[in-house]
Amino acid sequence: MQNPPSLECWFEFGSNYSYLSVMRIEFLARDAGIPLVWKPFLLGPIFRDFGWESSPFVLQPAKGRYMWRDMEREAAKYDLPFRKPSVFPRLAVLPMRVAALGATEPWMGEFCRRVMRQNWVDDFDINAPHHVAAALEGLVADPQAILAAAQTDDNKLRLRGFTDEARDRGIFGAPTFFVGEEMFWGNDRLQDALAWAGRCAPASLL
Amino acid sequence: MQNPPSLECWFEFGSNYSYLSVMRIEFLARDAGIPLVWKPFLLGPIFRDFGWESSPFVLQPAKGRYMWRDMEREAAKYDLPFRKPSVFPRLAVLPMRVAALGATEPWMGEFCRRVMRQNWVDDFDINAPHHVAAALEGLVADPQAILAAAQTDDNKLRLRGFTDEARDRGIFGAPTFFVGEEMFWGNDRLQDALAWAGRCAPASLL
Numbered sequence: 001m002q003n004p005p006s007l008e009c010w011f012e013f014g015s016n017y018s019y020l021s022v023m024r025i026e027f028l029a030r031d032a033g034i035p036l037v038w039k040p041f042l043l044g045p046i047f048r049d050f051g052w053e054s055s056p057f058v059l060q061p062a063k064g065r066y067m068w069r070d071m072e073r074e075a076a077k078y079d080l081p082f083r084k085p086s087v088f089p090r091l092a093v094l095p096m097r098v099a100a101l102g103a104t105e106p107w108m109g110e111f112c113r114r115v116m117r118q119n120w121v122d123d124f125d126i127n128a129p130h131h132v133a134a135a136l137e138g139l140v141a142d143p144q145a146i147l148a149a150a151q152t153d154d155n156k157l158r159l160r161g162f163t164d165e166a167r168d169r170g171i172f173g174a175p176t177f178f179v180g181e182e183m184f185w186g187n188d189r190l191q192d193a194l195a196w197a198g199r200c201a202p203a204s205l206l
Numbered sequence: 207m208q209n210p211p212s213l214e215c216w217f218e219f220g221s222n223y224s225y226l227s228v229m230r231i232e233f234l235a236r237d238a239g240i241p242l243v244w245k246p247f248l249l250g251p252i253f254r255d256f257g258w259e260s261s262p263f264v265l266q267p268a269k270g271r272y273m274w275r276d277m278e279r280e281a282a283k284y285d286l287p288f289r290k291p292s293v294f295p296r297l298a299v300l301p302m303r304v305a306a307l308g309a310t311e312p313w314m315g316e317f318c319r320r321v322m323r324q325n326w327v328d329d330f331d332i333n334a335p336h337h338v339a340a341a342l343e344g345l346v347a348d349p350q351a352i353l354a355a356a357q358t359d360d361n362k363l364r365l366r367g368f369t370d371e372a373r374d375r376g377i378f379g380a381p382t383f384f385v386g387e388e389m390f391w392g393n394d395r396l397q398d399a400l401a402w403a404g405r406c407a408p409a410s411l412l
Contacts, residue, residue: 050266060256062376066391073398170268185272188394192279 005200006035007193008178010166012043013092013099013112015174016057016071019120020187022175023080026109028190034197038108040099041166042159043089043174049167055089074187081121090119091127097150098132100159107139211406212241213399214384216372218249219298219305219318221380222263222277225326226393228381229286232315234396240403244314246305247372248365249295249380255373261295280393287327296325297333303356304338306365313345 009025011018029036047055057064068084075082095115102108114135118124124131129147136143149155166176170183177184177193179200184193215231217224235242253261263270274290281288301321308314320341324330330337335353342349355361372382376389383390383399385406390399 060378062378065376066378066389069389070391070395077398170271172266172268172272183272183275185276189276192283 005179005197006037007197008037008039010039010041010171010174010176010178011112012041012174013095013115013119013126014089015043016067016088016120017187018175019082019116020071020074020078020080021177021190022112022116024078025190028194032194032198034194036109038099038103038112039162039166040096040103040159041162041171041174042093042096045163046167046172050172058088081117083121083123085119085123087125090125092119094127094129094147094150095132095135097155097159098136098146100162101146101150101155107136111135111139211385211403212243213403214243214245216245216247216377216380216382216384217318218247218380219301219321219325219332220295221249222273222294222326223393224381225288225322226277226280226284226286227383227396228318228322230284231396234400238400238404240400242315244305244309244318245368245372245384246302246309246365247368247377247380248299248302251369252373252378256378264294287323289327289329291325291329293331296331298325300333300335300353300356301338301341303361303365304342304352306368307352307356307361313342317341317345 007025007029009021011022026036043055047053052059055064057067071082071084092115099108099112099115102111115126115132118131118135119126126132133143133147136146140146169178173185175185175187175190177190179193179197182193182196184190184196213231213235215227217228232242249261253259258265261270263273277288277290298321305314305318305321308317321332321338324337324341325332332338339349339353342352346352375384379391381391381393381396383396385399385403388399388402390396390402
């Protein structure tokens with residue numbers, strides 16, 4: 001018997017539209033009966049491949065101004081709290097390394113939502129070890145041990161591997177969703193990606 | 207008594223996501239009781255302001271590959287025919303000048319849908335005078351007279367004026383919708399723009 005198709009969520013803590021998806025996707029996928037696969041990756045190296053030294057929302061001021069207004073409206077649409085961070089885009093290497101380490105762990109979803117809230121609601125420096133530790137509090141037995149494991153060379157390479165895979169698969173922004181080879185870019189396509197996964201499910205599973 | 211808020215549709219015949227909106231917007235606005243204001247503008251000068259010599263879908267091949275697949279899916283979602291044009295982005299200065307001339311004319315909507323179909327379904331050179339004339343056929347008494355009027359200096363300046371206004375209002379892509387000062391970028395935001403206009407209508411008109 002075939003497995004149901006899974007939904008891959010490629011995201012970055014520093015990406016504002018990733019916030020809108022990461023806060024919702026675990027619940028939406030669960031309700032739809034679609035297995036969720038977390039795929040944390042770094043957006044910076046992907047942007048640098050295009051010759052961009054920052055986010056397009058910084059490089060194109062008109063687009064940036066629009067994006068912040070759009071974020072207010074979109075967050076309200078999904079009933080998510082939102083406050084424009086005082087720093088954008090925020091460095092997120094440390095929490096991204098924890099996400100790479102924990103991608104298949106049961107605490108991954110809640111950890112990601114906490115880091116996202118720190119960035120997009122609390123305006124915290126999400127790359128600061130004490131904030132990352134706070135996001136792990138109560139989810140793992142020993143947050144400091146997780147931080148240490150996240151910073152090993154092996155785990156740094158794991159996050160780099162995710163980023164290389166993102167590039168190889170043609171990812172150019174975040175969030176991006178995959179259902180098999182079918183790619184969906186942006187929070188605006190999350191529902192389409194879920195619907196696609198639903199249609200791909202073997203009939204015996206529906 | 208206040209007028210109901212209008213919905214401005216800023217678009218380009220060469221813009222693929224404009225196709226998805228231009229084919230639908232007149233009917234959606236009419237059904238919602240929202241006055242529609244057509245705002246044709248040239249995207250090329252806006253992109254050149256960013257230092258781009260072509261569409262981002264050409265300059266970023268990964269994004270371009272994704273966009274063509276997304277267009278197939280989106281056109282299917284809206285039940286619109288779609289064929290990837292053999293030339294992208296297509297020059298559209300002549301039909302855009304006709305659109306600038308006819309922006310407030312009753313034939314504007316159907317003319318725009320015909321030019322869009324020529325580009326995104328028939329794969330015609332939409333800048334060729336005979337194709338522009340064909341798109342006017344049956345809508346105006348004398349298509350050749352409209353083509354001549356579209357090419358006067360006054361009308362060239364009218365299109366340039368729309369483009370300057372687009373830049374001044376912070377437009378960075380197409381389609382873009384405005385309801386008063388509220389801006390919505392992309393076909394994905396058309397329903398939100400319509401809903402916004404509906405909420406802004408004076409209660410006496412609802």
